Amino acid sequence: MNFDFAFAMRIVPLVLEGIGNTILVAILSFIGATVLGFCWEIVRRSHWMLRPIAQFIIDAIRSTPALVQIYFLFFVLPYYGIVLPAMFVGIFGLSFYYSGYISEVFKAGIDAVPAGQGEAAESLGLSWADTVILVIAPQMLRNIAAPLGAYSIGILKSTPILAVIAVPEMLGSALDVASETYRYAEPMIVAGLLFLLLALIAAACVAALERRLGLVSQSH
Amino acid sequence: MVAMEEEMIVELVKKSISSPQLDGLKVPKAVQIANVSKWFGSFQVLRNVSVDVAVGERVVVCGPSGSGKSTLIRCINQLEKHQQGRIVVNGAELTPGMKGLAAVRRDVGMVFQQFNLFPHLTVLENCTLALVRARKLKRGEAEQVAMQNLERVRIVEQAGKYPRQLSGGQQQRVAIARALCMKPRIMLFDEPTSALDPEMVKEVLDVMTGLANEGMTMICVTHEMGFAREVADRVVFMDGGEIIEQATPSRFFSHPEHDRTKKFLSQILH
Numbered sequence: 001m002n003f004d005f006a007f008a009m010r011i012v013p014l015v016l017e018g019i020g021n022t023i024l025v026a027i028l029s030f031i032g033a034t035v036l037g038f039c040w041e042i043v044r045r046s047h048w049m050l051r052p053i054a055q056f057i058i059d060a061i062r063s064t065p066a067l068v069q070i071y072f073l074f075f076v077l078p079y080y081g082i083v084l085p086a087m088f089v090g091i092f093g094l095s096f097y098y099s100g101y102i103s104e105v106f107k108a109g110i111d112a113v114p115a116g117q118g119e120a121a122e123s124l125g126l127s128w129a130d131t132v133i134l135v136i137a138p139q140m141l142r143n144i145a146a147p148l149g150a151y152s153i154g155i156l157k158s159t160p161i162l163a164v165i166a167v168p169e170m171l172g173s174a175l176d177v178a179s180e181t182y183r184y185a186e187p188m189i190v191a192g193l194l195f196l197l198l199a200l201i202a203a204a205c206v207a208a209l210e211r212r213l214g215l216v217s218q219s220h
Numbered sequence: 221m222v223a224m225e226e227e228m229i230v231e232l233v234k235k236s237i238s239s240p241q242l243d244g245l246k247v248p249k250a251v252q253i254a255n256v257s258k259w260f261g262s263f264q265v266l267r268n269v270s271v272d273v274a275v276g277e278r279v280v281v282c283g284p285s286g287s288g289k290s291t292l293i294r295c296i297n298q299l300e301k302h303q304q305g306r307i308v309v310n311g312a313e314l315t316p317g318m319k320g321l322a323a324v325r326r327d328v329g330m331v332f333q334q335f336n337l338f339p340h341l342t343v344l345e346n347c348t349l350a351l352v353r354a355r356k357l358k359r360g361e362a363e364q365v366a367m368q369n370l371e372r373v374r375i376v377e378q379a380g381k382y383p384r385q386l387s388g389g390q391q392q393r394v395a396i397a398r399a400l401c402m403k404p405r406i407m408l409f410d411e412p413t414s415a416l417d418p419e420m421v422k423e424v425l426d427v428m429t430g431l432a433n434e435g436m437t438m439i440c441v442t443h444e445m446g447f448a449r450e451v452a453d454r455v456v457f458m459d460g461g462e463i464i465e466q467a468t469p470s471r472f473f474s475h476p477e478h479d480r481t482k483k484f485l486s487q488i489l490h
Contacts, residue, residue, distance in 0.1 A: 120336035120395075123297050124350035124402060125326030134349065138340045 008186040011177050015190050018173035023198070025090055025169060026156040032095025033155065034148065037102030041110070044103070061100030066161055069097055074165045090162040090169075098155055105151065109144035110136065145213060149206030153199050160195075170194060248275040249308070250406050250437040251296055256305035258291060265291045266302065267461040275405075278438045280448040280469075283458035284484060289441045292458070293408045296439065297328045310405055326354055329399030333411040335391045337383040337398070343370065344379040347398045355402065362401075369397040373427045389420025393427055400431075407431065409440040443488060449473060457481050 044054040061069075070093040073084060084092075113136050121131040160171035174191035178184045251273040258266040265288045273279050281289045294300040295307060298314055298321055307314045312324050338346050347366035351357045357365065370376040373393040383391050392412055399407060409428065413421045425447050432438055432451045442448065448455050448469055455472040457465045457480075465472070465481045473489075476482045 114334070114336070116332055116334050116336035117338065119299050120330075120332065120338070121350075123299060123325055123328070123330040124398070125322045125354040126350055127322060127354070130353045134353065135338055139338075142340070 003185055003189070004183070007181075007183065008190055011181075011187055012190055014177050015170060015173045015187060015194060018168055018170035019194065019198075021087075021168055022156070022159050022170040025087075025094065025159050025162060025167065026152075028091045029094035029098065029159075030152045030155050032091060033098035033102050033151070036095055036099035037104075038106055040099060040103035041106040044107070045110075058100050058103050061097060066093065066097040066158065067164065069093055070161060070165060086162070086165045086167045089165060090159075090167040094155055094158060094161075098151060098158075102148065102151055105144050105147045106140070108147075109140040112143045113139045142213065145210055146206075149203075149210070152206065153202050156198060156202055157195060249273065250275045250277070250310060251439070252306070252308040253292075253296075254306045256292075256295065256302045256307060258288075258295065258300065258302050258304075265461050266295070268305070269458075269461070269463055270305075271456060271463060271466070273406075273437065273439060275437055276435050278432050278436075278451055278453050279440070279456060280452040280454070281439065281441045281456045281458060282443060282445075282448065282484075283464075287458040288461040289458045290410050293410055293439055293441055296406075296408055297325050297330055299330075322354065326350075326402050327405045329402060329404035329407045331392070331395050331399055331407070331409045331412045333414050335383070335388070335395045335415070337391055337395055339383050341382075342379070343375070343381055343383065343386070343394050346383070346394060347401045350398075351401055365401050366397070369400045370394070372400065372430075373397045387420060388416045389423045392416065392420075392424045396424075396427055396431075406437045406439070409438065409442065411441050411443070413442065413444055445473070445489060457484065459484070 040054050040058050043050050044058070045051075070089060073089045073093050074086065077084065117135055117139065118131055121135040126135070159169050162169055163172040163175060166172065170191055174187035177187040181187075249272050251271075253269060253271050256266055256269045257264065267288075269288070269292060271279075281293065283289050291300050295302045295314075296309060301316060302314075309324055310327055312318075312320060314321070314324065318324075337343075338349070341349065344363060344366055347369065348357075348359065348362040351362035351365055352359060355362075367376055367379065370379055373396050375390055375393050375397065378386060378390060378394070383394065386394065396412075412428070413424050416424065421444070425444060428438070428440070428447065429451050440447070440452075452469050454466055455469050456463055457472070457476075457478075459480050465476065465478050467475075467477075472481075473485065476485055
């Protein structure tokens with residue numbers, strides 16, 4: 001089968017139809033995963049009785065395939081009367097799956113702030129809240145910016161999973177073209193290149209943000 | 221009879237107004253440590269330690285590593301919690317989960333071996349943070365206080381820099397200034413020169429000596445025996461979580477009583 005360049009160019013607009021959803025799902029899932037991941041980590045650091053529960057949830061999330069979790073939300077929950085729209089399942093599913101990983105980013109980011117920082121703040125008589133918000137958090141943010149940026153791109157690249165529950169995103173659009181024309185090479189290559197382009201843009205944004213935060217020049 | 225009744229009334233009044241403060245008035249003690257014990261797991265780091273520090277007194281605590289000296293001074297601002305015994309700081313007894321701990325800490329400055337400056341803040345911001353957030357000063361006032369104290373440790377020209385741009389000795393002087401900004405009544409030093417390059421030890425010790433000459437109550441864990449000789453009113457020697465011996469510097473260095481003290485001194489004074 002020869003690659004038909006003219007055909008490829010013709011289907012670009014069709015594949016692009018899904019790009020809005022891809023970006024929307026990626027951004028909302030990233031926000032959801034970050035918020036949820038932060039919550040898991042807070043719970044893990046809170047009461048000793050809650051700690052093993054949070055740890056179990058985090059381990060369970062990370063030890064099951066994203067596809068299984070999404071199938072569960074979409075195909076199993078309706079048996080129990082819970083019917084969720086595909087778009088919601090997609091965003092929530094990716095948020096949930098990645099929150100397990102992002103909680104580990106927060107864990108490492110907080111652990112990497114030396115204990116002496118909190119001690120110095122406490123010994124100055126700062127309140128617990130001021131210690132966390134003004135001393136620990138800014139240093140943690142520097143530690144997590146890079147891995148969090150990497151996960152944002154990971155989430156973007158995971159959005160095609162949602163094709164299996166018919167969320168109209170970019171891979172779904174490409175598959176529609178393929179099944180109508182019986183040509184797979186062009187739609188897959190076009191979709192692949194568009195993902196590459198999005199990922200490169202996202203990576204550039206992450207790098208710009210890191211520079212803005214002074215992470216490159218101020219690393220110590 | 222009347223006198224006895226009066227005495228009883230005085231006793232009752234003392235008890236009703238939290239007595240440590242009254243004790244504090246009678247004998248001006250900055251720190252009272254009585255029968256304090258502490259364990260890390262099953263390992264006992266402090267064994268029934270009792271020591272008082274008077275207002276204006278300069279005490280040097282020394283001893284081999286693992287002797288509990290750092291743990292002891294960290295108990296004074298409750299970075300470590302003691303499990304037995306009493307600690308009274310500036311008239312307030314330190315108890316588990318006490319309400320006024322932050323207030324007690326504001327009056328007790330602490331300088332750490334690793335400086336522990338906040339790396340994301342400038343020298344000036346390091347000094348003003350607690351003034352603004354804990355002492356509730358206006359930013360302008362806080363900066364004024366900060367500059368005065370940076371001047372005091374002779375590093376005012378570095379106010380706009382970040383800690384990583386300074387040498388170790390400069391960082392430690394900033395850390396001292398940061399603690400002094402809070403106008404503490406007691407200063408704790410936890411091996412303040414141990415992490416410094418040799419040529420920077422003096423500049424930090426000079427600042428500490430200046431502070432001692434101003435009458436600051438100081439408790440220093442240090443191996444700088446020259447400093448102990450010159451500045452301390454009393455040297456406390458610890459080993460195995462106990463206070464083995466305490467004496468004036470001249471007596472401590474010339475006539476140590478215990479074998480463990482002698483052995484320690486022979487190892488560090490070469």
